[in-house]
Amino acid sequence: MQHAARYLLAGLLSSSATVSALAASPMTLEERMLALEARASAAEMRASAAEQQAQAIALELQRLKGGSPDLSASAQATAPVLDARLAKVEARQEALEKLGRSETQNPSKLTNGFSFNGYARSGLLVGEGLSGGRGGPYVTPAGSVGGAVGRLGNEDDTYMRIDLSKELHAENGTRSKVTVSIADGVETSNDWTAAESSLNVRQVYAALDHIAAFKGNPMLENASLWAGKRYDRDTFDIHWLDSDVVYLAGTGGGIYDLQLGDNWRSNFSLMGRDYGDFSATGGDGDVESYILTSNQFFADGRWQWMLNAIGANKNDTRSNAAGLTPADSGVQSMLAHHQKGFFGREGFFKTALLYGQGLGAEVKNLGSDGELLDDAKALRLALYGQTPLARGWRIAPSLLAEQSQDRYVGGDDYRWMTLNLRLAKEVSSNFEMVYEMSWQTMDLDPKGYQQRNAVDGSFWKLTVAPTFKPDMGGFFTRPELRVFASLMDWSADLDNYSDSDAFGEDGFQAGGLWQFGVQMETWF
Numbered sequence: 001m002q003h004a005a006r007y008l009l010a011g012l013l014s015s016s017a018t019v020s021a022l023a024a025s026p027m028t029l030e031e032r033m034l035a036l037e038a039r040a041s042a043a044e045m046r047a048s049a050a051e052q053q054a055q056a057i058a059l060e061l062q063r064l065k066g067g068s069p070d071l072s073a074s075a076q077a078t079a080p081v082l083d084a085r086l087a088k089v090e091a092r093q094e095a096l097e098k099l100g101r102s103e104t105q106n107p108s109k110l111t112n113g114f115s116f117n118g119y120a121r122s123g124l125l126v127g128e129g130l131s132g133g134r135g136g137p138y139v140t141p142a143g144s145v146g147g148a149v150g151r152l153g154n155e156d157d158t159y160m161r162i163d164l165s166k167e168l169h170a171e172n173g174t175r176s177k178v179t180v181s182i183a184d185g186v187e188t189s190n191d192w193t194a195a196e197s198s199l200n201v202r203q204v205y206a207a208l209d210h211i212a213a214f215k216g217n218p219m220l221e222n223a224s225l226w227a228g229k230r231y232d233r234d235t236f237d238i239h240w241l242d243s244d245v246v247y248l249a250g251t252g253g254g255i256y257d258l259q260l261g262d263n264w265r266s267n268f269s270l271m272g273r274d275y276g277d278f279s280a281t282g283g284d285g286d287v288e289s290y291i292l293t294s295n296q297f298f299a300d301g302r303w304q305w306m307l308n309a310i311g312a313n314k315n316d317t318r319s320n321a322a323g324l325t326p327a328d329s330g331v332q333s334m335l336a337h338h339q340k341g342f343f344g345r346e347g348f349f350k351t352a353l354l355y356g357q358g359l360g361a362e363v364k365n366l367g368s369d370g371e372l373l374d375d376a377k378a379l380r381l382a383l384y385g386q387t388p389l390a391r392g393w394r395i396a397p398s399l400l401a402e403q404s405q406d407r408y409v410g411g412d413d414y415r416w417m418t419l420n421l422r423l424a425k426e427v428s429s430n431f432e433m434v435y436e437m438s439w440q441t442m443d444l445d446p447k448g449y450q451q452r453n454a455v456d457g458s459f460w461k462l463t464v465a466p467t468f469k470p471d472m473g474g475f476f477t478r479p480e481l482r483v484f485a486s487l488m489d490w491s492a493d494l495d496n497y498s499d500s501d502a503f504g505e506d507g508f509q510a511g512g513l514w515q516f517g518v519q520m521e522t523w524f
Helices: 002-024 029-065 073-077 079-105 141-145 492-496
Strands: 114-127 158-169 175-186 200-209 224-231 236-238 243-246 249-261 264-274 288-298 303-311 329-342 345-358 377-390 393-405 413-426 431-445 455-468 480-490 513-523
Touching: 141 413, 141 431, 243 329, 243 345, 249 288, 329 377, 455 492, 480 492
Parallel strands: none
Antiparallel strands: 114 158, 114 513, 158 175, 175 200, 200 224, 224 249, 236 243, 249 264, 264 288, 288 303, 303 329, 329 345, 345 377, 377 393, 393 413, 413 431, 431 455, 455 480, 480 513
């Protein structure tokens, strides 16, 4: 017993010395975190020793209070003394455990609860004859209805998004998090771009998790609540095409991670969006759309079923660009499989099938298109993944295809499919050769919507990009510094789709052309 007491006293003195040292000497944040983590570990060790001591005293008490005839009266008389000692040790044990928890689970004491991350890209695109390059993942006529093509060597913009978050922990264990995201995108290469800037607050919301009131309820104890302006946490994309598979965003609120069964997790939300000014005027008052979402996950998240109901009262009091009455409601659904591994190999593979009607016929950017007709319908398929191919080689294939009808004009028909393949060959610890091949076929019949013409043809692109990066950790290791050369060509018929798109413009016509550039891309 005396040995255990000395151990506890030494631990307390050590803890006090640590606090004095932290206060007296200038230390970096990382050093302070390490010191506090060490102190928390020591507290946990002392709590463990106290627990062992308490157990020993409890056993002795049990033996004494049992009134064994072999024990002397004096021995049994020590029981009240041991009772008092046991109470003190248990109280000390609880205090030590609380100290350990507070210093390991409360980041406000370690990092002040602040996080800074985001995404950015910036590059220069140069066309033949030193003309300005043109491009983008949606450069083709199919891009007008979501048909993305490969992005490598095909981007001429500067885009950034910064996410700022602050976490706080309440005494009852509830954690709150406030997030603000700021984004901007410009195509000019100038250093001062205020006149062209599209600076935007993309997210501002608050969330609660580890909610004390939910503890002990199996359905709610892992749930989180949120409200504000945000994009859905479980949105996912095909990075190589710069296309979300599904994108849910707006202002509203919801609950994540309801546990409805052993392998069944649910999210529910309500978000609002504004349609704003239509291409054609008319109607009565502002028009907003509301998206009610059910997102169900099964089998440890491998299967996902998403269902969205969209309503927009008064939307049918306006006219779209074709002079027709748009829908005031719609539905969209997605069934997705998130495969762990790439068919038995390292990596991942994802499959998604999406269908929508009415306002839900915009199956990717949910609730964002207010000109769709009641009869509009769309079916989209997305397949993509990545895996090591051979020693030093990685491969990332993807397919994105859609057929939609009666979107903006009765009888219109849009069909397109994109095949994309990105390859990377590691050359050294900081250098790799990256290749991307894209092919897109399309058959579009807009029936004169926005003065667009029916076209049928294909587009292809080949890009070679020598790339420097900090480590060869995979496709998603960033930052990447690239130089690149891209060769593109497309069917001459595609130049006739529209007077307002890039195809067919002077210096950007079918027949094959080269573009060159340099680019940075990172997330942090």
